[in-house]
Amino acid sequence: MYFAGQHAIITGGSSGIGKAVAKLLAKEGMHISIIARSKTKLEAATNEIKKVRVKTTQQVLALSVDVAEGIQVKQAINTFIDQIGSVDLLITSAGIAHPGYFQDLEFEIFERTMAVNYFGTLYAIKAVLGFMEQKRQGHIVLISSAAGLTGIYGYTPYCPSKFALRGLAESLRGELKLFGIDLSIVYPPDTDTPQLEQENKTKPLETKAITGSAGIWSAHDVAYEIVKGIKKKSFAITPGWEITLLSYFHSVLFSCLGWYADRLVAKVRKENEEKVESNDQSY
Ligand SMILES: NC(=O)c1ccc[n+]([C@@H]2O[C@H](COP(=O)([O-])OP(=O)(O)OC[C@H]3O[C@@H](n4cnc5c(N)ncnc54)[C@H](OP(=O)(O)O)[C@@H]3O)[C@@H](O)[C@H]2O)c1
Structure with missing residues (x-):
């Protein structure tokens, strides 16, 4: 087996996509280390991961860390490596999303989203790099x-943080290749996880109309595509044909998507205004 006996570190491994990937990798015989903040969720995830491992000798470790704190991330990763051995696979799944209208969102939300989604990823990469370089593998x-x-209406804090990851991946790939280290970037579609549930609480109606047409994946199915992509050493992992098309043609498609999104926005706003007017008249 490709993964058996190897060590995977997964940020955001206590929930959603990260936890689903952790379980699939445990089924492949890997040692698993997970990072997230909530100790309760970490403990529950650790138990779930242990239940699906193929050997009781496979270790499952968890540490409560905020990925936006670079020093904490480094210390946690060093602890995992001290206890299990060097790292073979790093998956950075920790992330947050807070949709809303740009003018209503405080600076703090933009800064925090970038700190967790972008810098949280960058810190974890920096922390494993020395170990992977030494082994010339990872x-x-x-x-x-x-x-x-693609930019999406209502996602002004989130999209730039995820675009930034693409910029990082595309620019870092060549540097890592020289050390025998592979790099992949995953573009999941809407996935049924606590994050999506949380997002829906602040998501503008227009955003719901734009993203609602794409359907929702299960975390397990997204994780399955991720593991398949890792085994194939794909650079871009794009679950589903819609995301695959988008990843090939996003720049070309952007003007069409923008036109389509504007029409949906106008439609939703008109319907909403009509609803408000009819509610006013009924008083
Ligand atoms: N669900 C979707 O529709 C979707 C679509 C595309 C991409 N994604 C991306 O997929 C990744 C996983 O999301 P998910 O949907 O699986 O969400 P999720 O179920 O909410 O899981 C997010 C994980 O990240 C951890 N996390 C959040 N902030 C953290 C922080 N500051 N430090 C450490 N850990 C932190 C969470 O644990 P704690 O809260 O306990 O820290 C949790 O383990 C994210 O990067 C997300 O942006 C999701």
Whole structure:
């Protein structure tokens, strides 16, 4: 087996896509280390991952860390490596999203989103790099988003953080290749996870109309595509044909998508205004 006996470190491994990938890799015989903030969720995820491992000798470790704190990330990764051994696979899945209208969102949301989604990824990569360089082997997998391929109405804090990951991946890939380290970037579609549930609380109606047409994947199915992509050493991992098309043609498609999104926005706004007017009249 490609993965058996190897060590995977997964940020955001206590929930959603990160946890689903952790479980698939545990089923492949890997040692698993996960990072997230909530100790309760980490403990529950650790138990779930242990249940699906193929050998009881496979270690499953968890540490509560905020990925936006570079020193904490480095210390946690060093601890995992001290206890399990060098790292073979890093998956950076920790992420947050807070959609809303640009003018309503405080600076703090933009700064925090970039700190977690972009710098949280960068710190983890920096922390594993020395170990992978030494072995001249390893694989780093960044979890971006479909929102890292095209700007989406209502996602002004999130899209730039996921675009930034694409810029990082595309510029870093060649440097890592010289050390025998592979790099992949994943563009998941909407996936049924606690993050999506949280997003829906602040998502503008227009954003719901734009993203709603694409359908929702399960975390397991996205994780399956990720593991398949890692095995094939694909640079861009694009679950589903829509995301695959978008990843090939996003610049060409952007003007068409923009036109389509503007029409949807106008339609939703008109319907909403009519609803408000009819509610006013009924009083
Ligand atoms: N769900 C989707 O529709 C979708 C689509 C495209 C891309 N993605 C991306 O996929 C990744 C995983 O998202 P998900 O949907 O699986 O969300 P999720 O179920 O909410 O999982 C997010 C994970 O990240 C951790 N996390 C969040 N902030 C953190 C921080 N500051 N430090 C350390 N850990 C942190 C969370 O644990 P704690 O909260 O306990 O820290 C949790 O383990 C994210 O990068 C997301 O942007 C998701």
